Amino acid sequence: MATTETTVVAPSLKRRFMELLAKPWSGVAMLLVFYLILIAVFSILSPFFFNTRNMLQIGLNVAYIGLMAAAGTPLIIAGGLDLSVAAIAGLTGVMISLLVGLGVPVWVAVGLALALAAAIGVANGLFTTRLKLNPLITTLGMMSIVSGIALVLTGGLTRPLMIPGFNWIGSERLFSIPIPLIIMVVTFFALWLVMTKTKFGRFIYAAGGNAEASRLIGIPVERTVIVLYVISALAGAVAGTILGAMLGAAGPNAAGSQLLTVIAAIILGGTSLNGGRGSVWGTLLAVLILGTLNNGLTLLNVSSFWQDVTRGVVLMLAVSLDQLRNRALGE
């Protein structure tokens, strides 16, 4: 009574898809295709979509979000997570407005806000590495503290932020490209250099890929992660500065609603929530995709409430894809 076993599996469509997912470039390639399709679809549906003006507008709209997502990417690759980044952006605008009201020169005020952000980043880093607290809970707590302080300082009101010699950072253009967009692109480029060309970059991928192995070969895993929390917090502060300058106003929770966009962009960009894998270019494409979706849907007169739904759907699709990719890689 022998069982004949056949372990032959035809190379089904599913298997082929999984093999594709296992390729290192698959994430970025799929995003690029998706982005081009999106542009084509909106170009057909709306006559106002495909022109330089609107494209630059999308870039301006997503600049401060992209900044936060760019800095969050290496952090998640290294095994961290920062949910307080958007709250830091809100507090930064509020601080600048209040300090200037007290007679502090505006750029000094910006400097002080950046210093505070760095301190928040250090705190996030120390809590998660030295005390080994869960980063999700730690930075969720920090988000609540930071946005709470911003609300206390303003009584919940939005404050004016129209200061001579300041607002140009949000409104001026260099060679007809908006300054915020330039800042974002430069940030992406700088992070790409750091992550792929430097020793510190190697430590980021090593720490996230296998923290225990990295520690055992003498890599300063904790220091690496703490520095990345500081970078993320600083990016939040710069994003808050840019947003305040663009709007001419500082709301205590000005960027809060974009936290989900930031996280969605990083995950959609192919960065693994398990750490160790990802690239800033994937994040940049994802930021552009999410920004384009918003812009296109607005041009088509779709309610902004529906845009929340879209963003949630995209996020969940991205997470599912990440999970599938992990399975394809045999984890």
Next chain:
Amino acid sequence: MSSIPRLSMRGIGKSFGGVPVLSNVELTLEAGEVVALLGSNGAGKSTLVKILTGLYSRDAGTVEVDGEAVLFGKPADAIAAGVKLLPQEISVMPDLSVGENILLGDLPMKPGFGFKQVDYKTIHIRATELLAQLGFEALDTHQDVKRLSVAEQRIVEIARAIAGQARILIMDEPTAALTEQEAELLFAIIRRLKQQKVSVVYISHYMSEVFEISDRIVVLRDGRNAGDFVTRDTNKAEVLAAMLGATAGDLYPTEPPPPPGTDVLKVEGFGVRGKLADVSFTVRSGEILGIFGLVGSGVEVLGRALYGAVHSERSGQVTLDGRPYRPSTPQHGKEAGIGFVAAERKKEGIIADLTVRENIALPFQNRFTRGLFVSTEAETGHAQNWIRYLGIRTRGPEQKLRTLSGGNQQKVCLARWLVEGVKLLILEEPTRGVDIGARREIYGKLRELTAKGFAVVILSSDVEEVAGISDRSLVLDRGRVVEQFPRGVTPAALMAATAETQTA
């Protein structure tokens, strides 16, 4: 006898990534029989057990339980067929009661308030019945499992295993966390299970246990059957010979060791609180020191404590190159000139998503950095050098480490430390999960490296390896050095030196 065996596994074959792990393996069990499954690390025991419990699918062969052909696609299939595994690590739910733990797989329900709810009264009655079968009806089924001793938790696990009509019970190192008296208690339970016609596959490193409890001994070596003995008709020497084989000779380098140089590491009265006490030895350059110990002997702590990867309180004197040396982080060990390869390659060794080049350059990244940026050319040159020297089979330095075989991953872990300034290599289980060809190459290269002046310390629970490769060897047992041997020690002598086999 022509009765149908309880279990019959025939012609079992399994390979991973083209490397055969099991070929044509047989295992039969009569009802109520206790069969000990023996073999050194990597012999294929755990793979065979995983096939039997539905964790792995087999590539070839048949499995029959009570004459019925079975194909376990998932663990639940095996459990449904009455094949239960008692894993090495105790797996109870500490916050549930004894009764709930025992009947977790099939909680009795009762109707009430219009929906089914857990019937706690029946739970405790049935759990007590099951415990009575094992002779432990006195255990209070209402108390939380976290309040029980380790041995009592084992009993709860066994009761859970027999709750759903166990026909075959697989015990993997069941005495690992038990005291001697508690182990006796476990044996009493096994004898009761025998009377109830439950068959047991008993896996253990401890010879004396095997001879006390088993009816038959099945030995695996290199993924094949290497012996099948009736326990009362055989002896330890015969079983050991089957486990170790006579073919091991050419696995290890035969060239004579280089003349030993200066003292590299000198350890005096070294201790780690609760793990090691009063360990003393010296390693000279050009020398391979083997340290043998079974799981729990301290062999898994000593190497990393000397490297700086253990935080517990340490005592004693350590000198490295004549200077006092007190590492408290791996960075210290690395900067002092020690290279360390951890036992658990996947968990503590490789960084799977980085390339071969990146993995090799990682510990001494500074040396491949020019100004602000890493020099990929410098890394590539260095990596290619060691890929060639160690014979790492890879498509090139840009291949992701994830996709290499275990042996080649291990060579990459070793290559990380082959830079100027490293004088001592501390290697934990250097060939665990490595196929025989790569093992031979690794041993050969270690010999060559000592000729270049490296000192090597190997910590291993593989008795053959320590006997085969060491210029000198120590035996650790219960955190102490119990014996020292010169070059040419036999595996049997090393094994005999552990207190366990000595007293038995």
